[in-house]
Amino acid sequence: MSSQRDSKAEHIRHIMETEGAAVGTNTRGFNAGRYESVAKLSDYDGLKDEARAIKEDAIERLPELIDELTATVEENGGTVYLAEDAADANEYIAEVCAQQEADRLVKSKSMTSEEIEVNEYLEREGVDVVETDLGEWVLQVAEEAPSHIVAPAIHKSRAEIARLFNEYFEPEEELETAEELTMFAREQLGERIKDADVGMTGANFLAADSGTMALVTSEGNARKTVTVPDTQIAVAGVEKIVPTVEDLQPFIELIGRSGTGQDITSYISLLTPPIDGPTVDFDDPGAPVAGDGDDREFHLVLIDNGRLAMREDEDLKETLYCIRCSACSNTCANFQSVGGHAFGGETYSGGIATGWEAGVHGQESAAEFNDLCTGCSRCVEACPVGIDIPWINTVVRDRINDDEEVPMDFLVDGLTPDEETSGPGLQKRLFGNFETLAKLGSTFAPLSNWVANAGPVSRLLEETVGVADERDLPTFQRTTLVEWFDEREAIPPADPERKVVLYPDLYTNYMMVERGKAAVRTLEALGVEVVVPSVPGAGRAPLSQGMIDTARSKAEAVADTLDPYVEQGYDIVVIEPSDVAMFRGDYERLLGPDRFESLSEHSYEIMEYVYGLLENGADVDGLNVADGETTVAYHSHCQQRTMGLEPYTLQVFDRCGYDVETSDAECCGMAGSFGYKEQYYDLSMDVGSNLDSQLREIDADRVVASGTSCTDQIGDLLGEEPSHAVELIAPPE
């Protein structure tokens, strides 16, 4: 195990060193562009809903749409071939090339053609295949794989491309600038397109009503690829079909904004092939340009390759809504550090790649990188069709766990009383059973803290289960929040307007008890009656390890305990944002809609609740308001942000008179247990370095965060633990 983790850590380190800088700059640029571009839309959410609804409907009716599209394309004079798998598709494509006696096929960018590896197949058949997208061409020359689904050569700097071209092509004058490199490529590829016999494109969307395909591009190579040769082959996954041309509209408005942050790309080709324009034969300069294009042939190769089975799989199905815009890659903190060569499988990369790889190439390909999704959920908000990408990652992780052979281990077995019938590895089970660990740690604190962080034990933990030696383990408190609350002597507010169950999440209850006490003081100061009953862990820890059965049994136990309170009119207030996200999001899948709804409706994040109390007339002077000018640097938790809860914290700070600046780092890099894992420690710190520099730049009097992970990570980065938001505003003891 340990050596596997070591080699994974080594691979990630190598990618970060060689490709991390270029990937980071480019993806962060795209991500910032996305925020800017979607902000210009007057109804971004409405447009996303529209896009989502079209995809839901299209995938639901897919078999029927395939038939309709096939009939339409054939009526238009084209041919449709529904290929069962990659081999089937490649054989058909090779046959078309053979019939055309094609020496050269030029291609515009298509991930689906990467998926079926058609280039390699055709090369073996003696066809010269030329990628005409500049990024793809760079990779073809370099013999590398794409590191990003939209900008495939994102991992290469200009200087590297210049070096590559100068060595490979030996141009008369050395190429240096982006302009020189682009013009060189334009000329070289222009010549190759002129001689091409067949043009191959992908298709971003296919409208069944007219056979119209949309190609979203910027360079113009797809236009040339279609226009010049008389034979066009389009390779597209079956999921690209939408019912009508009008259905393309929301996607055209969203795809560029979501991906590279462009309001719209230079060219949206809306082709109904075979197209009615002339081919261009550069070998016949005397011929007129005009012509009716009657010599054109069109072959649409629709790729199944696992997709129709994905459609039958309730959890993978949503993957088919993906329009491959790359938003989930660009917004992902881990992806920003490593790119698709680490965060990717055989073909696809980024958060949604787990769904694609599991569906088209099989689980093993997804297993290679699935752990890099920490479930931070920033991609859910970025996804133009609202795919629950973290859930797909969790489900696939669970399925991968089921396939793992696990030795029964003497050390950890007692610590892992989970519901898993088969084996997540030791490391996952340790972190997944964090509740047991926390209880033991608290019982034996402070001795447990001393032992766990002591050299020999710390090293043993790293060797056996892979807990990074560099990390200090959480400090467990001897007296839990629940115990403190039971034992304290306090007079509850007379005639309270509201009654609250302060949920003792595992982190607050066993480790960060002070923030729990601060929450109690805050709520009571605002006239609320508070109870802190003993409630089981929310199930976030097992869920993050792909232990869904265990998470479900936790969720049921939580609901069993809290439902009676809800029935008696208590509100449920939660400090840990990742647990709020469980109550408001993941529990829908774990508990079913009915039980979910009542708990979800009555659950609040602590600062959201405080905001509501202040809005309803509670007196802010009962809180710890700022004296003079106190500046605060605030890092919101990733899931808190996805739930749209950050503004409440900022509003409360504002009302309390604090001068706040926020970080815009998508994630702290710790993300639950991720940063504690030996093999991901370096990546976690690299992600954190972005936040680190932002917080240092803000240089505030107080650093404040909301999540436990963020607190731990910022503590490790800055050398001093930040406060929780509620600790800042809580009245003194």
Next chain:
Amino acid sequence: MSQQTAEPATAFEQFVTEIQRYDVGVTEVTPSEAADAIEGVIEQPAVGTALPFEGVELPDSVESEPTVGDLDAATTGVTAAELAIAEYGSIFLRTDELGSEPVSLFNDLHVAVLHADDIVQDMTAAFEHLGERARADRSSGILATGPSATADMGALVQGAHGPKRVELILIT
């Protein structure tokens, strides 16, 4: 779908503002001034396809029935745009038997000629038109916004495969 703007602008004004964001030069003319305006922005040699607007002709210096050799040698291609979208600064270039697609694509400079009456407000309006037309005659076209561009070589460069520059002659 509408984009927020500081002040309500007419579709015409908004279109002109948006297309200029992509470094497209805009010349507003009456039909009778169009030929001179085209002459003023083209770089020779130039090829073109017939313009479907009443009273609008290509200037004599533009080869209106080009051969493949003419196309290959040309610096400028002049074609008509069928439709424009105010909110995006986009123009729709219909593929036709005259060869407007290659003429608008292969040269360094593309001069597009648009009639102001053909500007629609938003993408929804554009797709209503495009959808109906696609179903009716199964034709094709390109929704083009600014010149060809790429960032694949490490910085944004205009003119990757398609035109490096676009000029718009806007007939009012």
